Amino acid sequence: MSLQTVLLGIDPGLVRTGWGVIACEGAKMSWIAHGVITPPTHLALAERLGVLSQGIQDVLNFYCPTEAAVEEVFMAKNAQSALLLGHARGATLAILAHNKMRVTEYATRHIKQALVGTGGAQKEQVAFMVRRLLPQAGTVSADAADALAAALCHGTERKTNRLLKVKHP
Template identity: 50%
Template sequence: MKQHHVRILGLDPGLRHTGWGLIIAEGSRLSYVASGRISTPTEGSLAFRLAQLSLALEAVVADMGPHEAAVEETFVNANARSALKLGHARGICLLAPARLGLPVAEYAANLVKKAVVGAGHAEKHQVSAMISRLMPQARDLTADAADALAVAVCHASHRQHLARVSA
């Protein structure tokens, strides 16, 4: 009996740059499909920039055909204005795949790090290094794309656990 595979889209939200990464999870086996970064214009109103992000995300979902999406619950202790803008971008990252009918999961940054590196307080470069090791075919990743792949890996691991618990 062929094992069911799931295409998982991981998203690392940002208003300037949103990373995305698509993997296939087949049991405990993970394979890299594609990744990239969506950059919004730095000029224009917030509404215009969010609309651009939404359109680009919807295009990624349409092109890549994921079955599920996962978004990082980003935590920033920068100023309130930056945090609010990031929150708006996160909202779009939750909304765009949901509008296209995908179930969307959210994971705290330390849970993503723990799933990939084994430690919740891992540094960004450790996450990138582990993603490169797990998915050697993913070359020249931006930090955003590596983080998005880490979110997808975290979801693959947790959705299996949830499936086992509910079985």
């Protein structure tokens, strides 16, 4: 009998942070919930990061995931955008660490490769595959789709790594 594991995927951003929660039981992965945290843009940076952290904490408290998959920064339009994204990632990683979550980070290209079959997939292709793999999720925004994609990628990686360890102790 296999045990169910609850995974949280996060696509961090200061304007929109997507999150998605899935359950893994053996080879089966199923949707639990998803959403987007949107700190008001009129707030000061510290307050926006506080809203982001509290939103993630609320998800952790409600769904009780045991592991998290976080999408890595892949590029930014300019240095200021990269810095702000870094703040959002830092707040995300800090709240996960504070909750003693096992965190795995994945490059965007790796997630796209795992889900779509090509690291250069467009956001629409990722969202399409998320809807195909998790049909019970219904309509999913781009940010939540990216977060669910990170969770699905992590679920697949966990399963693969576990099989490799069994075959090659």
